[in-house]
Amino acid sequence: MKGTIKDLLNITGVQGYVIASGRNIQIKLPSRHGLANAKDRLMDLYKDLIEEGKKAGNTIEICMEDTIITIFLSSSTMLMVVSSCIANMALLRMTGKLVLANIVKEK
Amino acid sequence: MNQEISGDLENTRCPEIIKILSLGKRTGRLILSYGAESGDIYFQDGKIIHAKCGLIEGTKAVYEMVVWPSGEYRFFVDDTPDITTVDISIEEILAETENRIRQMDRISSLIPSANIVFVLDPDIKEKEIPIKSIQWRVIAKINGTSSIAEIAQSIGLTETDAMKVFYTLLKLGLIKEVERSDSHKAKMSVKLPVTPFVTELKNDLVKAIGPIAPHIIVETAQEMGVDLLSDNMDQRAALIETIHSKIPDERMALDFLNTITDWLKQGA
Numbered sequence: 001m002k003g004t005i006k007d008l009l010n011i012t013g014v015q016g017y018v019i020a021s022g023r024n025i026q027i028k029l030p031s032r033h034g035l036a037n038a039k040d041r042l043m044d045l046y047k048d049l050i051e052e053g054k055k056a057g058n059t060i061e062i063c064m065e066d067t068i069i070t071i072f073l074s075s076s077t078m079l080m081v082v083s084s085c086i087a088n089m090a091l092l093r094m095t096g097k098l099v100l101a102n103i104v105k106e107k
Numbered sequence: 108m109n110q111e112i113s114g115d116l117e118n119t120r121c122p123e124i125i126k127i128l129s130l131g132k133r134t135g136r137l138i139l140s141y142g143a144e145s146g147d148i149y150f151q152d153g154k155i156i157h158a159k160c161g162l163i164e165g166t167k168a169v170y171e172m173v174v175w176p177s178g179e180y181r182f183f184v185d186d187t188p189d190i191t192t193v194d195i196s197i198e199e200i201l202a203e204t205e206n207r208i209r210q211m212d213r214i215s216s217l218i219p220s221a222n223i224v225f226v227l228d229p230d231i232k233e234k235e236i237p238i239k240s241i242q243w244r245v246i247a248k249i250n251g252t253s254s255i256a257e258i259a260q261s262i263g264l265t266e267t268d269a270m271k272v273f274y275t276l277l278k279l280g281l282i283k284e285v286e287r288s289d290s291h292k293a294k295m296s297v298k299l300p301v302t303p304f305v306t307e308l309k310n311d312l313v314k315a316i317g318p319i320a321p322h323i324i325v326e327t328a329q330e331m332g333v334d335l336l337s338d339n340m341d342q343r344a345a346l347i348e349t350i351h352s353k354i355p356d357e358r359m360a361l362d363f364l365n366t367i368t369d370w371l372k373q374g375a
Binding site for chain 1: 340341344345347348351361364365368371372
């Protein structure tokens with residue numbers, strides 16, 4: 001399966017991503033981005049979403065004024081993709097699912 | 108209107124709901140639906156006082172609805188009718204209901220759906236077969252293309268009554284089911300435009316779900332209003348995403364997504 005982070009970042013409009021699993025969180029966003037330094041808030045969001053019974057679904061999209069946050073969930077791993085409104089969302093969702101499936105598979 | 112209970116008829120059959128409402132001495136309207144059909148049963152202090160199912164009213168309407176094997180029900184408290192069309196006890200209704208459900212189960216074992224199409228069987232084994240007028244009316248409409256439901260509608264019968272007639276005719280050896288493969292093949296022979304994208308999409312989807320793939324592609328494109336000949340990348344990606352969500356096997360779905368996304372990116 002080829003879905004890699006690189007594929008995700010190659011999609012026009014994708015600004016960066018966050019991967020959270022267990023106690024670890026990896027944030028790859030431009031330093032100027034509002035979420036780049038929001039480690040604690042993102043960890044809280046991850047814990048809240050991954051908690052049993054609170055899982056809203058495999059994919060969650062949060063649309064803000066000029067940013068779209070797409071969250072993919074699988075077992076205890078969360079992949080969050082931050083993109084602008086110009087991104088092809090269907091392509092982003094497809095690639096995101098593949099990337100997360102790869103991350104989970106590698107574990 | 109205050110909706111109190113609702114649910115699925117597959118899990119709770121109609122007689123059970125009637126029993127519950129009767130024991131609870133409830134007053135209100137029970138709305139039942141089964142496919143395109145729907146009807147109401149009105150309760151007054153736990154007693155059925157009125158029922159309506161399409162054009163049928165009274166006890167007959169109750170018996171029509173109680174055999175529905177699936178569908179939905181909703182009960183609205185204190186919704187009462189202006190007329191009374193049912194005047195027999197719940198016990199009598201439930202006893203008759205049980206008979207009808209048994210009868211319907213027997214029919215369903217031979218004729219599982221009202222969508223089945225029959226044709227007259229030329230190989231009659233009996234020398235003489237007496238035919239009732241209602242059976243003749245049905246026979247006159249059997250043409251190898253109309254389903255039981257369509258024939259029932261054309262001669263003003265309920266689907267349940269029509270299925271009973273078809274069951275008898277089938278038992279008498281007067282009719283036989285139309286070979287499904289013919290109508291099935293006709294439905295499956297979907298023409299897809301021949302473009303690199305559509306061909307790749309079809310080939311990848313066939314690997315995931317088999318020969319039904321062209322049908323799913325056309326159906327999904329129609330649902331989404333996507334032109335399969337269009338070069339629009341957004342539309343293609345959205346179409347793939349929706350088709351991917353229809354693949355039941357998760358691994359197959361991911362494999363499909365993987366190959367087609369790869370192709371899409373190469374072409375982009």
